[in-house]
Amino acid sequence: MRIRDLMTTEVVTISADAPLKEAARRMLEAGISGLPVTEDKALVGIITEADFVASEADRRAEQRAGLLKFLHRDHEIPSQDRLVGDVMTKSVLTIGPEEDHADAARLMEKEGVKRLPVVDGDELVGLISRADMLRAYVRSDEEILDEITKRVMKEVLWIDPRLVDVKSVEGNVTLRGRLETKSDAALLVELTKRLDGVTSVHDHLDFEVDNTRLEMVSPPMGYARGNW
Numbered sequence: 189m190r191i192r193d194l195m196t197t198e199v200v201t202i203s204a205d206a207p208l209k210e211a212a213r214r215m216l217e218a219g220i221s222g223l224p225v226t227e228d229k230a231l232v233g234i235i236t237e238a239d240f241v242a243s244e245a246d247r248r249a250e251q252r253a254g255l256l257k258f259l260h261r262d263h264e265i266p267s268q269d270r271l272v273g274d275v276m277t278k279s280v281l282t283i284g285p286e287e288d289h290a291d292a293a294r295l296m297e298k299e300g301v302k303r304l305p306v307v308d309g310d311e312l313v314g315l316i317s318r319a320d321m322l323r324a325y326v327r328s329d330e331e332i333l334d335e336i337t338k339r340v341m342k343e344v345l346w347i348d349p350r351l352v353d354v355k356s357v358e359g360n361v362t363l364r365g366r367l368e369t370k371s372d373a374a375l376l377v378e379l380t381k382r383l384d385g386v387t388s389v390h391d392h393l394d395f396e397v398d399n400t401r402l403e404m405v406s407p408p409m410g411y412a413r414g415n416w
Contacts, residue, residue, distance in 0.1 A: 189324045189384045191292060192285035195306045195314035201226045204233065204273030211235050211272050222303065225276050230310040233276035240275070282307045285314065289321050289384075327385030329356040336361070340379045347372060352393070359387040366394040374400075 200218045202211050204225050211223055215237075222236035283292050283304045292304055296318060306314040333356050337349040352365035361380055367373045373393040381389050 189289045190285065191283055191287050191289060191306055191316050192314070194289055194320045194323055195285065195316045196320060197314045199224060199305075199312065199315045201312065202235070202272055203227060204271065204276065206272050208240070208270050208272060208275065212240065223272075224280075224305050224312055224315070225272055226312055229312060231280060231282065231305055231307055231312040233273070233278045234280045234305065235272050235276040239277060280305060283316065284308065289316075289324050292316050293318075293321055324384040327359075329358070332356045332359065332361065332383060332385050335383055336380055340376065340383070344379065345372060345375055347376065352376070356386075359385050360390070361386055361388065362390040362392065364392040366396065368395065369397050369399040370395045371399050 200214055200220065200223060202214060202223045202225055204227060215221065215223055222234055224231055225233040225235055281295065281299055281301060281304055283295065283306055285306050285308055296302065296304065303315055303317040305312055306316055333354055336354050336356075341347040341349050341352065347367065351367060352363055355362045363376065363380065367376070373391075373395045376393065377389055377391045380386060
């Protein structure tokens with residue numbers, strides 16, 4: 189399934205010039221652990237709980253240094269107000285909306301992250317999380333049947349859907365019918381197994397011709413012997 193079919197499009201974001209307190213407030217209110225940072229819809233960074241922890245450690249170190257200066261050199265303690273752009277992570281892992289959800293899962297697992305910003309060019313268009321990807325495995329039977337008949341049969345294999353009776357119960361698919369060739373039947377079964385949400389495929393397909401046993405006795409027209 190494509191990322192665009194699973195991603196969240198209403199994303200809570202923040203600008204780089206916003207105060208850290210505002211970022212913390214938005215994260216707490218939304219119940220999230222990270223915020224994409226944008227400028228004119230373009231993704232420029234991300235701020236997470238880890239960034240806040242690192243910022244707090246730096247702030248306390250600076251405060252101690254400033255206090256020593258104040259005591260010994262009669263200098264004012266510097267302001268501790270920080271902006272999102274001061275502490276955000278600028279190098280952000282992203283994924284495109286047309287990528288497969290399996291690619292996102294592999295990237296999250298490899299990098300140890302729970303979510304990925306989805307970008308189209310530089311523009312942030314959504315966010316995909318591990319929770320979002322679970323939706324690929326809880327698809328309705330109606331969605332599964334629709335993909336088998338419209339995409340797999342009509343668009344990929346060029347099979348008339350009327351030739352096959354397709355049923356799905358809790359992701360358990362049954363295929364009954366008679367197709368022109370054995371390879372068509374085998375491909376339909378194999379591609380159906382790979383669909384998101386399909387847990388099993390019961391093959392009751394028959395065929396007119398076993399084209400997997402045919403032997404080519406001469407090269408096709410237009411092919412020179414040197415090509416064989």
